Amino acid sequence: MTDGWKTRTKLVHDGIRRSQYGEMAEAIFLTQGFAYPTAEAAEARFVKAGEDEFIYARYGNPTTRMFEERIASLEGTEDAFATASGMAAVSGALTSMLRAGDHVVSSRALFGSCLYILEEVLTRFGVRVTFVDGADLDQWRAAVTPGTKAVFFESMSNPTLELVDIRSVSAIAHAAGALVIVDNVFATPVFSRAVEQGADVIVYSTTKHVDGQGRALGGVICGTRDFIRKTVEPYMKHTGGSMSPFTAWLHLNGMATLDLRCRAMADSAARIASALEGHSALSRVIYPGLSSHPQHQLAMSQMGSGGTLVSFDIASGKEAAFRFMNALKIAKISNNLGDAKTIATHPTTTTHQRLSQEQKDALGITPGLIRLSVGLEDADDLIADLMQALAASAG
Numbered sequence: 431m432t433d434g435w436k437t438r439t440k441l442v443h444d445g446i447r448r449s450q451y452g453e454m455a456e457a458i459f460l461t462q463g464f465a466y467p468t469a470e471a472a473e474a475r476f477v478k479a480g481e482d483e484f485i486y487a488r489y490g491n492p493t494t495r496m497f498e499e500r501i502a503s504l505e506g507t508e509d510a511f512a513t514a515s516g517m518a519a520v521s522g523a524l525t526s527m528l529r530a531g532d533h534v535v536s537s538r539a540l541f542g543s544c545l546y547i548l549e550e551v552l553t554r555f556g557v558r559v560t561f562v563d564g565a566d567l568d569q570w571r572a573a574v575t576p577g578t579k580a581v582f583f584e585s586m587s588n589p590t591l592e593l594v595d596i597r598s599v600s601a602i603a604h605a606a607g608a609l610v611i612v613d614n615v616f617a618t619p620v621f622s623r624a625v626e627q628g629a630d631v632i633v634y635s636t637t638k639h640v641d642g643q644g645r646a647l648g649g650v651i652c653g654t655r656d657f658i659r660k661t662v663e664p665y666m667k668h669t670g671g672s673m674s675p676f677t678a679w680l681h682l683n684g685m686a687t688l689d690l691r692c693r694a695m696a697d698s699a700a701r702i703a704s705a706l707e708g709h710s711a712l713s714r715v716i717y718p719g720l721s722s723h724p725q726h727q728l729a730m731s732q733m734g735s736g737g738t739l740v741s742f743d744i745a746s747g748k749e750a751a752f753r754f755m756n757a758l759k760i761a762k763i764s765n766n767l768g769d770a771k772t773i774a775t776h777p778t779t780t781t782h783q784r785l786s787q788e789q790k791d792a793l794g795i796t797p798g799l800i801r802l803s804v805g806l807e808d809a810d811d812l813i814a815d816l817m818q819a820l821a822a823s824a825g
């Protein structure tokens with residue numbers, strides 16, 4: 431690892447392992463296994479594998495290892511374990527460390543599958559879970575007790591872009607001896623400072639900004655070497671959620687431009703949010719980079735950016751929101767995020783369809799709400815597209 435390099439340099443060079451050929455580009459080792467020169471060498475490797483020694487791709491692979499080292503360096507953690515998807519990372523980070531009787535405190539505003547893991551899976555195995563309103567520190571203080579093993583939250587929530595104060599929640603958790611596990615997808619690894627703010631374990635769906643082009647499912651768990659190699663790795667390598675070397679190779683390529691892409695997307699998102707704010711068809715525009723966002727100061731101190739997503743509410747409801755979506759010429763109707771292509775999502779009928787009306791009300795998921803993942807197109811073109819679609823939404 432290369433302490434002292436800045437983000438963009440790390441993203442191009444860190445973690446690289448060259449074979450005897452000295453190839454410039456990261457090599458893709460599409461191999462499930464590795465041949466040992468002798469039976470003695472095989473025995474020795476199963477006792478303890480060295481830095482450049484691999485056994486089976488479910489345990490580790492040279493291309494996957496390059497990706498793990500690059501993202502750990504970027505995030506500022508000692509190590510990382512790459513997983514088959516973001517959900518393999520979330521479920522692996524939690525399940526590998528918890529046992530029956532343990533207590534977890536989690537924010538309520540979660541990605542649907544994260545909610546399923548906490549609400550349906552962990553509880554089935556005797557883990558007690560308490561949900562809190564992530565932005566309300568008093569609720570965290572009341573819920574975290576000396577018996578709490580871990581706290582879990584998304585640092586910026588989907589789709590209403592509410593922040594959790596990583597520094598304050600980490601202080602509350604650490605005072606009780608609990609581990610802080612942060613799903614940091616919306617913050618992106620570029621704008622993340624979660625480690626210096628107190629987080630112990632950071633998980634990403636690398637399907638999002640890291641891949642950046644909507645090609646591959648992937649995830650990663652970042653943490654201390656002890657946590658990754660002694661808690662996460664044994665669990666992941668035996669339960670099967672490891673990343674494919676092909677995905678790791680796509681991600682390594684994506685990372686060279688990750689910083690540039692996230693900053694360009696965030697710049698466009700800020701311009702779009704300003705252009706939309708006050709539009710007569712909208713009842714609200716949610717963007718943490720706008721001074722009207724209730725947590726604007728926290729967003730600036732926590733991420734130094736408003737991020738790459740903008741949400742807004744079409745005042746007259748679902749039919750108008752559908753007319754808006756159907757009129758878009760550049761932005762695509764889909765449900766990924768962090769893609770080079772701008773994506774419009776209607777959460778209440780898609781990603782959050784299964785929530786009860788009560789849960790939707792609690793999370794502010796209204797019939798007119800649109801989540802926009804801002805891509806790499808020209809910002810003026812995107813603003814023109816949004817404006818003509820808003821005009822069309824009037825019907």
Ligand SMILES: *Cc1c(COP(=O)(O)O)cnc(C)c1O
Pocket residue numbers: 515516517518520541543544584588613615616635636637638647648649
């Ligand atoms: C997408 C996402 C996940 C799940 O990631 P997959 O790669 O789809 O498995 C988890 N958390 C958040 C916040 C996400 O946006």
